[in-house]
Amino acid sequence: MMIFGHAYLARALLACIIGICFSVTDVAHGQSAGTPDPTDAGKAIFKRANCMGCHKWHGNGGGGYGGDALSLRKTELTRELIIETIGCGRPGTGMPFFLRGAYDTIKCYGALQADMAGNMPPEAGSFLRGNDIEAVADYVLAHIKGRSEPTYAECIGFFSQESRACNVYKTDSAASPENKPKER
Structure with a gap:
């Protein structure tokens, strides 16, 4: 009975630690866990x-x-x-x-x-x-x-998905080969 109690407690502690880690990650990115942007x-x-x-x-x-x-x-x-x-x-x-x-x-x-x-x-x-x-x-x-001037990240954030309209905001280093114009 005592072993089951410790195992349960260990799993609960692990779940809590994982939850805290995800919350800290969300807060670091300017979001609170599970809270949508109020705007x-x-x-x-x-x-x-x-x-x-x-x-x-x-x-x-x-x-x-x-x-x-x-x-x-x-x-x-x-x-x-x-x-x-x-x-x-x-x-x-x-x-x-x-x-x-x-x-x-x-x-x-x-x-x-x-x-x-x-x-x-x-x-x-x-x-x-x-x-x-x-x-x-x-x-x-x-x-x-x-x-300041619009960015690719802002564009994706506005449309909530990748949009071809956002491609003009990609920098050369961020543009993937399939999004770059083909040379003739």
Whole structure:
């Protein structure tokens, strides 16, 4: 009976040590064991609401259906201003508003639609709830704002898998032979 007790205790101790090792590895890589990134919801909404249609997956901006989108990497907007911009759009630009009732029953930038005199931003293809808008703002702050040029690792992280779109971010030393152009 005593041997069984010691064997059981040894296995329990070993399982605990292994669990701690995996937890330490996850923490060293910026993740807590079993805890998803709290900004994953914001990333999903960023994709679903087609923010990447103009701002691109990396947030550097560029041409899109609404014109040249500004770089979210270089933005100096605070969380509150990012939330307002998503909800109310940007008057006089192609940045759409995502908040239902914006400019109708909810004043944006202190104005309603009648006050906009032709500077009304476009309506987004779909509306977002307030907590969804906040989630996108939190995602932008955690993963885009203040970052330097996009990297291969960021690209893979955004798409959650290998994507051909990420190949342009591979360095020559990191590119595998099958991803390099064939010489003719």
